[in-house]
Amino acid sequence: MSDGxxxxxxxxxxxxxxxxxxxxxxxxxxASGTVTSPQGxxxxxxxxxxxxxxKLDLAILCSDERCVAAGVFTxxxxxxxxxxxxxxxLQDRRAQAxxxxxxxxxxxxxxxxxxxxxxxATLAAEKLSISPEDVLVASTGVTGVAxxxxxxxxxxxxxxxxxxxxxxxxxxxxxxxxxxxETAVSVEAEPGGFTxxxxxxxxxxIHPNMATMLCxxxxxxxxxxxxxxxxLQQAVDSSFNMVTIxxxxxxxxxxxxxxxxxxxxxTISDGNGGVFQKxxxxxxxxxxxxxxxxxxxxxxxxxxxxxGALTVTEARLAARTVAGSSLVKAAMHGNDPxxxxxxxxxxxxxxxxxxxxxDVYLNNVCVMxxxxxxxxxxQKVGASLASEEVFLKLNLNLGGGKATAWGCDLSEEYVTxxxxxxx
Amino acid sequence: MSDGxxxxxxxxxxxxxxxxxxxxxxxxxxASGTVTSPQGxxxxxxxxxxxxxxKLDLAILCSDERCVAAGVFTxxxxxxxxxxxxxxxLQDRRAQAxxxxxxxxxxxxxxxxxxxxxxxATLAAEKLSISPEDVLVASTGVTGVAxxxxxxxxxxxxxxxxxxxxxxxxxxxxxxxxxxxETAVSVEAEPGGFTxxxxxxxxxxIHPNMATMLCxxxxxxxxxxxxxxxxLQQAVDSSFNMVTIxxxxxxxxxxxxxxxxxxxxxTISDGNGGVFQKxxxxxxxxxxxxxxxxxxxxxxxxxxxxxGALTVTEARLAARTVAGSSLVKAAMHGNDPxxxxxxxxxxxxxxxxxxxxxDVYLNNVCVMxxxxxxxxxxQKVGASLASEEVFLKLNLNLGGGKATAWGCDLSEEYVTxxxxxxx
Numbered sequence: 001m002s003d004g005x006x007x008x009x010x011x012x013x014x015x016x017x018x019x020x021x022x023x024x025x026x027x028x029x030x031a032s033g034t035v036t037s038p039q040g041x042x043x044x045x046x047x048x049x050x051x052x053x054x055k056l057d058l059a060i061l062c063s064d065e066r067c068v069a070a071g072v073f074t075x076x077x078x079x080x081x082x083x084x085x086x087x088x089x090l091q092d093r094r095a096q097a098x099x100x101x102x103x104x105x106x107x108x109x110x111x112x113x114x115x116x117x118x119x120x121a122t123l124a125a126e127k128l129s130i131s132p133e134d135v136l137v138a139s140t141g142v143t144g145v146a147x148x149x150x151x152x153x154x155x156x157x158x159x160x161x162x163x164x165x166x167x168x169x170x171x172x173x174x175x176x177x178x179x180x181x182e183t184a185v186s187v188e189a190e191p192g193g194f195t196x197x198x199x200x201x202x203x204x205x206i207h208p209n210m211a212t213m214l215c216x217x218x219x220x221x222x223x224x225x226x227x228x229x230x231x232l233q234q235a236v237d238s239s240f241n242m243v244t245i246x247x248x249x250x251x252x253x254x255x256x257x258x259x260x261x262x263x264x265x266x267t268i269s270d271g272n273g274g275v276f277q278k279x280x281x282x283x284x285x286x287x288x289x290x291x292x293x294x295x296x297x298x299x300x301x302x303x304x305x306x307x308g309a310l311t312v313t314e315a316r317l318a319a320r321t322v323a324g325s326s327l328v329k330a331a332m333h334g335n336d337p338x339x340x341x342x343x344x345x346x347x348x349x350x351x352x353x354x355x356x357x358x359d360v361y362l363n364n365v366c367v368m369x370x371x372x373x374x375x376x377x378x379q380k381v382g383a384s385l386a387s388e389e390v391f392l393k394l395n396l397n398l399g400g401g402k403a404t405a406w407g408c409d410l411s412e413e414y415v416t417x418x419x420x421x422x423x
Numbered sequence: 424m425s426d427g428x429x430x431x432x433x434x435x436x437x438x439x440x441x442x443x444x445x446x447x448x449x450x451x452x453x454a455s456g457t458v459t460s461p462q463g464x465x466x467x468x469x470x471x472x473x474x475x476x477x478k479l480d481l482a483i484l485c486s487d488e489r490c491v492a493a494g495v496f497t498x499x500x501x502x503x504x505x506x507x508x509x510x511x512x513l514q515d516r517r518a519q520a521x522x523x524x525x526x527x528x529x530x531x532x533x534x535x536x537x538x539x540x541x542x543x544a545t546l547a548a549e550k551l552s553i554s555p556e557d558v559l560v561a562s563t564g565v566t567g568v569a570x571x572x573x574x575x576x577x578x579x580x581x582x583x584x585x586x587x588x589x590x591x592x593x594x595x596x597x598x599x600x601x602x603x604x605e606t607a608v609s610v611e612a613e614p615g616g617f618t619x620x621x622x623x624x625x626x627x628x629i630h631p632n633m634a635t636m637l638c639x640x641x642x643x644x645x646x647x648x649x650x651x652x653x654x655l656q657q658a659v660d661s662s663f664n665m666v667t668i669x670x671x672x673x674x675x676x677x678x679x680x681x682x683x684x685x686x687x688x689x690t691i692s693d694g695n696g697g698v699f700q701k702x703x704x705x706x707x708x709x710x711x712x713x714x715x716x717x718x719x720x721x722x723x724x725x726x727x728x729x730x731g732a733l734t735v736t737e738a739r740l741a742a743r744t745v746a747g748s749s750l751v752k753a754a755m756h757g758n759d760p761x762x763x764x765x766x767x768x769x770x771x772x773x774x775x776x777x778x779x780x781x782d783v784y785l786n787n788v789c790v791m792x793x794x795x796x797x798x799x800x801x802q803k804v805g806a807s808l809a810s811e812e813v814f815l816k817l818n819l820n821l822g823g824g825k826a827t828a829w830g831c832d833l834s835e836e837y838v839t840x841x842x843x844x845x846x
Contacts (some may be wrong), residue, residue: 108778371531418750
């Protein structure tokens with residue numbers, strides 16, 4: 001892989017987790033870091049019975065101080081009620097808490113869904129003694145089904161909020177995720193250090209329904225509101241927006257970032273934002289790669305690097321198309337060095353491609369150079385594909401555009417998960 | 424399904440076939456109709472050893488007279504050598520023969536591939552005593568591997584061309600297609616009747632490589648060259664271009680149409696082309712639906728009709744996106760009336776959608792009306808999805824745009840077929 005810094009470990013719980021040893025000097029990964037690692041953030045989670053499994057399904061994340069806040073939301077024309085509410089509550093670029101549930105997406109639920117999302121915000125605000133307009137709401141799970149508000153009301157009342165419940169919040173967001181996705185990094189910056197933390201959930205479902213990607217980011221840095229939004233958008237564009245599991249996007253996708261300023265640093269903005277931007281990017285990238293690695297039915301992480309495109313936009317388009325191709329993904333599942341499919345996916349991506357300039361590499365072995373097949377050891381390359389991480393590189397040799405996308409293989413298990421008849 | 428005219432039968436060979444009883448008066452489906460049904464078309468096929476299986480793998484289709492010809496080719500930026508050669512040979516809108524092989528796509532093969540495609544045209548032309556510029560070449564199969572030209576040379580020499588070998592040509596094009604796709608229709612038009620025939624192959628591979636769609640159409644009608652091209656493009660847009668198997672497009676995709684004029688009808692052009700356009704559309708639609716039905720691993724045909732879009736273009740986009748969604752396809756495989764996925768796919772299609780106007784139907788049962796869930800009998804609708812044909816309808820209620828797309832379910836078998844390690 002392009003970064004050798006991802007190491008795999010096992011938590012005491014037996015769940016998989018992937019910790020990131022940040023390589024950049026000045027950045028330090030926090031052991032068991034999570035969304036409550038930055039100063040002044042607390043969380044709590046309960047099992048209120050939305051999920052039949054009795055697993056954690058309702059949580060609150062909150063800050064001791066009102067935060068500068070930013071959000072990036074689904075581009076789907078169909079938006080869940082929580083997305084619409086959270087967008088409204090972020091208009092003033094301020095927020096203080098997020099209430100989240102799994103097991104029910106509260107999407108395609110009409111006027112009742114809007115009222116239910118509104119009530120969730122109100123109940124959380126009352127509990128925290130803050131304004132409902134400072135509460136964001138996120139829901140993931142079944143679509144077209146109303147929230148069991150009786151259980152949600154009891155659940156919000158019963159949540160116990162503490163400084164070290166970030167891990168439980170990460171679990172309360174999960175649907176068919178096989179491991180919790182969380183990390184935090186501390187930054188020794190001049191003037192004043194700060195911490196960035198985050199949790200995410202990826203492609204999964206509790207009943208077979210659309211995948212929802214949720215991510216909540218926190219920082220104790222003081223950040224200018226406009227800069228915070230642009231920094232988040234930029235970080236999302238090169239991380240979550242470069243992940244593809246199956247091409248479907250959800251009405252519930254949401255990334256929210258709260259900055260409470262308790263680090264008492266000099267306010268970060270355009271002029272001095274480089275280190276913050278980099279830290280935010282690293283946290284998002286780590287969580288994004290966790291989502292790709294944990295795609296439904298996935299057995300491996302697929303990294304596709306495109307170089308030499310005419311523009312960055314075309315490089316992103318090309319990398320995402322290759323990483324999202326069902327035929328490429330199925331070949332990678334079978335450890336098949338079937339590069340014709342990679343070239344075919346590139347060719348339909350919309351990026352400018354000149355066949356006679358194209359170089360293609362599988363796990364750093366060149367299989368096509370300037371449009372011509374290069375003989376290679378099929379057995380050896382096939383064996384190298386039988387690992388947890390596969391790296392494809394395409395050099396278009398046309399310009400300076402570079403981008404990397406992440407995905408996963410396509411397994412029979414993906415189909416099994418998504419075709420189970422449950423109703 | 425929207426047309427009740429598709430009936431299923433079994434040929435003597437035991438292969439599946441789907442015959443089309445054309446409903447329009449004046450159109451008559453020809454029993455066992457194929458690409459050599461129109462007057463003056465002949466074909467022949469051999470097994471020359473490109474396929475290890477010794478199945479038919481090389482064929483020639485030719486007309487007694489030089490034809491007015493039209494073609495529609497892959498939009499992939501990477502084009503196989505046969506595509507480039509055939510586009511060149513069609514510049515004068517004339518052709519007389521097509522030489523086709525399966526088992527090797529002759530794509531991503533550099534200068535040698537160009538020379539090989541050229542030699543195939545020359546060898547076929549010499550055999551038929553016609554100009555090489557009047558020969559089109561089509562190849563489907565493994566990518567990045569050179570054609571075994573020694574076998575192709577012997578094979579072209581040994582092909583025996585007769586009036587009733589259209590069925591063998593249909594088989595010689597197949598890769599992992601499970602049944603031959605062919606049909607013909609006779610049209611009693613004033614002045615002068617004519618016949619339109621066609622063969623196609625769909626998503627399949629001999630070694631796991633990209634799917635290639637090939638279709639050859641013939642007619643004995645006399646048709647104006649420019650009208651022929653526009654009629655073909657129009658027929659393709661509403662048939663083959665509305666089929667999605669897995670979203671991947673091949674460097675080898677090709678639809679070619681030869682019109683030899685032996686019906687001695689008054690030349691068909693813009694002014695009198697309606698009936699010809701309709702017949703061509705019906706033949707293309709039948710072959711396109713056969714391709715969808717025979718998608719790799721498919722167990723059912725999926726038809727997605729979109730109504731009430733702002734424009735036809737948006738309706739096509741919406742229908743194709745829903746038919747191509749992995750999550751929708753997996754749900755249909757599991758007979759799961761999981762309409763949230765349909766709405767989510769529609770929402771990311773790019774077509775204008777207003778949630779509060781949207782109606783959704785599964786096999787004609789309304790599950791969402793004006794954006795709200797409609798209670799329905801899950802068991803009953805689920806049971807209705809357990810058939811060979813599933814019909815989804817979405818009414819956007821915004822305008823007059825209508826379109827229908829065809830696809831298939833996503834099965835574990837698709838992944839198994841496409842991940843088999845063969846090198």
